[in-house]
Amino acid sequence: QVQLVESGGGVVQAGGSLRLSCAASGRTLSGYAMGWYRQAPGLEREFVASIRWSGTTTSYADSVKGRFTISRDNAKNAVWLQTNSLKPEDTAIYYCAAALGLPDLLRAGRVDYWGQGTQVTVSS
Numbered sequence: 001q002v003q004l005v006e007s008g009g010g011v012v013q014a015g016g017s018l019r020l021s022c023a024a025s026g027r028t029l030s031g032y033a034m035g036w037y038r039q040a041p042g043l044e045r046e047f048v049a050s051i052r053w054s055g056t057t058t059s060y061a062d063s064v065k066g067r068f069t070i071s072r073d074n075a076k077n078a079v080w081l082q083t084n085s086l087k088p089e090d091t092a093i094y095y096c097a098a099a100l101g102l103p104d105l106l107r108a109g110r111v112d113y114w115g116q117g118t119q120v121t122v123s124s
Contacts, residue, residue, distance in 0.1 A: 002026045002113040004096045009118030012086055016122070020081040022096035022115060029053070032112070033103040034072055034079040038092035038120075045095070049081060050103035059103055064090075086122045093117040 008020040020036070035050030049070040050059045058070055069082040079096060096115035099106035 004115035
């Protein structure tokens with residue numbers, strides 16, 4: 001089993017930045033792609049970003065490309081999402097996700113583990 005715990009959410013003005021963190025415990029993340037999803041009120045959970053186990057390949061939703069950056073440190077069992085130039089439409093609960101295998105699986109929703117989420121609110 002893998003436990004994922006997010007932190008770093010909060011309230012920020014439009015144009016601001018937040019750095020979301022995800023700490024994993026319970027077992028090694030060897031071979032797991034990691035990523036972030038988000039869910040706004042009344043909407044379905046949507047993919048935001050993913051990163052391969054090796055850290056060499058990243059993928060982003062078009063809506064955040066150029067503004068968000070995902071990174072990981074396997075030695076620390078941690079993943080981060082740097083969010084810049086935030087917009088009110090980025091307001092959502094952000095979830096950390098882990099999928100055994102390639103990042104395409106995570107992007108397709110075939111997630112093995114979810115975190116509990118962290119709230120990001122962007123005011124206009």
